[in-house]
Each structure stands twice: as C-alpha cells, then as structure tokens.
Amino acid sequence: MMPLMALREAALPAFCLLSGGLGAIAGSFLGVVAERVPQAVRGEEGAENLLFPGSHCAACDHSLAWWENIPLLSWCLLRGRCRCCKTAIPARLLLMEGLSALFFAxxxxxxxxxxxxxxxxxxxxxxxxxxxIDLRWLLLPDCLTQPLLWAGLLYHAALPQPALTDALYGAVAGYLSLWLVYWTFRLLTGREGLGYGDFKLLAALGAWCSWQALPALVMVASVSGIGAFILFRPGDKRHGHIPFGPCLALAGIIIFIAETFHFTF
Ligand SMILES: [Zn+2]
Structure with a gap:
C-alpha cells in the first residue's frame, strides 16, 4: 500500500488527475445504478440489470458508441443531446460524473x-x-443500504481496536434511534414521518462514522433537511415530503471526511 503514497509524493498532479479520471468513470457507472436499480426494485416490466443491455439512449434506444461512453468528454462533444434523436441527456448524469471526479481528485x-x-x-x-434515487423516487433500496453497512463494518475491522466495536454500536444505535422517532411520531400523529430505508441508511452511516458521531450526523441532516424544505417547498407531487435520504447522505459524507482528516468539532 505504501508505494501508492510514495507515488503521490513523487507525482502529485498526475496522481490527482488519474484519481479524477477514475472518479468520472465511477460517477458514470453510479449514474447507471441510479437509473436501473429503482426500475428493478419497483418490479417494472423490462427492467434492465447493471450490465445488460449496454448504455443506450432512454428515448430512442440508440446504442452508444464507445466514445459516447467517455464520461464528461462525451457530454461536451454531444452538447448534452442524444446523437440520433437529439433528446437532452439528463443533467444529473453529468453532475454525478463531475462531482465524483472532483471528489476523487x-x-x-x-x-x-x-x-x-x-x-x-x-x-x-x-x-x-x-x-x-431517494430524491427522484422517495426510495432507499435495501440492495444498496445493506452492502454499505457491511462495507462500513469491514472498513473498521481493518483499523486498530476499538474501531470495530464503535462501528457496530453505531450501526445498531443508528437504526434504533430513527426507529424510535418513527414510532413516536406515528403513535402521536397517526402519520408516517420517515421510511424504513432511512433507518437502514442511518445504520450504515453509524457503521461508517461510529456511534459517537450519530448526534452530530442527525443534527447536520436535520438542518440540511429544514434548509431544503424552506428553499424548495416540495409541491403536491411529493405530498409535501422532503426525502431525508439525501440529507443523511450529505451529513454522512461530511462527518466521515471530518473524522478521516481528524477535524474536531
Ligand atoms: Zn436518442
């Protein structure tokens, strides 16, 4: 592993450029995941899996040539439209590629x-x-939250003790805390304030960030949720719901970055 750090010392710009390229490719694949997993989870007819069929235009089914699959660059070459039917390619795909490239670099x-x-x-x-997916479909699929939880535990298993114990408590406490909020809210108002996916996502984030970070995590997520509610005022389409998943995800990545770089609150 150390040669990787030695390579970074020796050639920082090249290392970051390479990482950014890898991030763009990852972002492109994550775009496919975000498009196809909800289809499969909702049991839509003709739902596609992650590998087949290959990338194609959602409007006209035109299969993409190899160069049309190059992240970011193909968007610029095609000016954001399908080469055949000229339908606009969703901007979220470009955003996912760009943000991932930036984050990796x-x-x-x-x-x-x-x-x-x-x-x-x-x-x-x-x-x-x-x-x-949660932003578009109000859905947090188990097939994504559960591997994320296992990955968080495995990550901490590689760290010196007591990291794994803290991560395990984090996963359990994360799940239980939102489960309690859900049932309290439901018994008091008769309505559902959260989804089961939210508990599982917070369990996964508890595994990644450890139990000590949970109060800060929930606070950052709530503040960003309230901010989003005030800014965007969800319309009737969502029955006034703001999906909590993106807020939790944002809080999770912020807290994990802070922990990794040893910032103290
Ligand atoms: Zn097309």
Whole structure:
C-alpha cells in the first residue's frame, strides 16, 4: 500500500488527475445504478440489470458508441443531446460524473493513508446513488443500504481496536434511534414521518462514522433537511415530503471526511 503514497509524493498532479479520471468513470457507472436499480426494485416490466443491455439512449434506444461512453468528454462533444434523436441527456448524469471526479481528485491529494482513501471513495460510491434515487423516487433500496453497512463494518475491522466495536454500536444505535422517532411520531400523529430505508441508511452511516458521531450526523441532516424544505417547498407531487435520504447522505459524507482528516468539532 505504501508505494501508492510514495507515488503521490513523487507525482502529485498526475496522481490527482488519474484519481479524477477514475472518479468520472465511477460517477458514470453510479449514474447507471441510479437509473436501473429503482426500475428493478419497483418490479417494472423490462427492467434492465447493471450490465445488460449496454448504455443506450432512454428515448430512442440508440446504442452508444464507445466514445459516447467517455464520461464528461462525451457530454461536451454531444452538447448534452442524444446523437440520433437529439433528446437532452439528463443533467444529473453529468453532475454525478463531475462531482465524483472532483471528489476523487481532491481526496486523493489529501487522504492520510491508502485505507482512508479507499474508505472515502467507497462511501461516496454508496451514498451518491442512494441520494439520487431517494430524491427522484422517495426510495432507499435495501440492495444498496445493506452492502454499505457491511462495507462500513469491514472498513473498521481493518483499523486498530476499538474501531470495530464503535462501528457496530453505531450501526445498531443508528437504526434504533430513527426507529424510535418513527414510532413516536406515528403513535402521536397517526402519520408516517420517515421510511424504513432511512433507518437502514442511518445504520450504515453509524457503521461508517461510529456511534459517537450519530448526534452530530442527525443534527447536520436535520438542518440540511429544514434548509431544503424552506428553499424548495416540495409541491403536491411529493405530498409535501422532503426525502431525508439525501440529507443523511450529505451529513454522512461530511462527518466521515471530518473524522478521516481528524477535524474536531
Ligand atoms: Zn436518442
């Protein structure tokens, strides 16, 4: 692992550029995950899996040529439209590629160890599609939240003790705290304030950030949720719901970055 850090010392710009490229490719794949997993979870007819069919235009089914799959660059070459039917390619895909490239490149420059860098990238790859899917479909699929939880526990198993114990308590406490909020709210008002997916996501984030970070995590998520509510005022389409998943995801990545770089609150 150490040669990786030696390579960074020797050629920082090249290392960051390479990491950014990897981030763009990851972001492009995460875009596919965010498009196709909800189809499969909702049991839609003709739902596509992650590998087949290959990338194609959602409007006209035109299969993409190899160069149309190059993240970011193809968007510029095609000016954001399908080459055949000229339908606009969703801007969220470009945003996912761009943000991932930026995140990978920046963290590559500053991460304290290869393990920390791997953890940051893995958590990003779990949270980004979850945030996008919840934003669009009010859905946090188990097939994404559960592997994220296991990955968080495994990450801490590689760290010196008591990291794994803290992560385990974090997962349990994360789940239980929102479960309690859900049932209290439901018994008092008769309405559902949260979804089960939110408990599972907070369990995963508890595993990644440890139990000590949970109060800060929930506070950052709530503040960003209230901020989003005031800014965007969800319309009737969402029955006044603001999906909480993206707020949790944002809080999770902020807290994990802070922990990795040893910022103290
Ligand atoms: Zn098309």
């Amino acid at each position: 920046t963290t590559a420059a500053f991460a304290p160890s290869p393990l920390a860098l791997g953890g940051l990238w893995l958590l990003w790859c779990g949270l980004l599609p979850l945030a996008v």
